[in-house]
Amino acid sequence: MPGGLGMPNKAVGMANGALRTPNGAVPGASPGTEVGAEGVPLGGFALLDVDRRRRTGVPEVVYGEGKTSEQIFALLAELRAHDPEAPALATRCPADVLDGAATRFPGDAVHADHVAGTLAVGAMPPARGNVLVVTAGTTDLKVARECAATLAVLGVRADVLADVGVAGLGRLLSRLDDLRAAECVVVVAGMDGALPSVVAGLVSAPVIGVPTSVGYGVAAGGLAAAASMLASCSPGLVVVNIDNGFGAAAHAAKIVRAVHR
Numbered sequence: 454m455p456g457g458l459g460m461p462n463k464a465v466g467m468a469n470g471a472l473r474t475p476n477g478a479v480p481g482a483s484p485g486t487e488v489g490a491e492g493v494p495l496g497g498f499a500l501l502d503v504d505r506r507r508r509t510g511v512p513e514v515v516y517g518e519g520k521t522s523e524q525i526f527a528l529l530a531e532l533r534a535h536d537p538e539a540p541a542l543a544t545r546c547p548a549d550v551l552d553g554a555a556t557r558f559p560g561d562a563v564h565a566d567h568v569a570g571t572l573a574v575g576a577m578p579p580a581r582g583n584v585l586v587v588t589a590g591t592t593d594l595k596v597a598r599e600c601a602a603t604l605a606v607l608g609v610r611a612d613v614l615a616d617v618g619v620a621g622l623g624r625l626l627s628r629l630d631d632l633r634a635a636e637c638v639v640v641v642a643g644m645d646g647a648l649p650s651v652v653a654g655l656v657s658a659p660v661i662g663v664p665t666s667v668g669y670g671v672a673a674g675g676l677a678a679a680a681s682m683l684a685s686c687s688p689g690l691v692v693v694n695i696d697n698g699f700g701a702a703a704h705a706a707k708i709v710r711a712v713h714r
Contacts, residue, residue: 503535511703515543522550526557529574540575542606569598578608582709585635589618589642592667597641599698607706619647632656637705643667646678653687661701662692
């Protein structure tokens with residue numbers, strides 16, 4: 454779909470020959486039934502929600518951690534088969550999946566990011582909007598790159614501004630024009646998690662805080678950063694789960710979609 458987030462508003466033919474009406478219902482089915490709403494079974498290990506993009510604007514994404522390489526490849530292939538006009542995305546992928554993807558999908562564009570651990574299969578949609586993904590430190594880049602890769606799949610333009618944490622605040626203040634030009638700012642920070650509060654006090658756009666599991670001792674695997682962000686006195690800051698670059702991207706994409714509706 455153009456822009457990665459568009460939703461069809463007329464009857465659409467499906468691969469199995471069924472049709473759905475403008476509200477997504479299946480003709481002749483029980484009220485409220487939608488094509489794909491019951492899930493598509495795959496190999497006895499998954500029930501794919503192929504209707505999610507139409508319902509929510511964000512498609513099902515494969516969470517690679519804990520899955521075998523063959524399961525990840527099979528899930529991506531099935532998602533592509535049901536939604537060939539849009540790329541399929543997997544996050545938290547092991548290196549062998551990232552290295553072997555081009556061979557497994559020879560007819561598709563393959564976008565593998567070894568820093569983020571993300572794999573996208575299929576051509577990227579045209580980008581719209583302007584999201585800035587900011588990191589406090591270099592170690593936060595893995596999560597920031599997951600966010601940026603997800604936004605690209607969702608058809609949202611994203612730039613990454615790295616290593617501008619509060620220990621050297623002049624680095625951030627020198628980029629105020631970039632911060633204030635963004636329609637949404639995603640701020641990724643570990644340790645004390647202070648950076649999102651600072652950014653939210655400088656810009657008028659929505660700010661999404663992403664705590665990371667970076668830090669010593671009492672940083673407690675990101676709990677200290679998460680608590681700091683949640684306790685922020687800066688208005689306009691929302692917070693997602695620890696290391697959840699994907700979740701931040703999904704929220705940012707919905708903001709951009711609302712702006713450009």
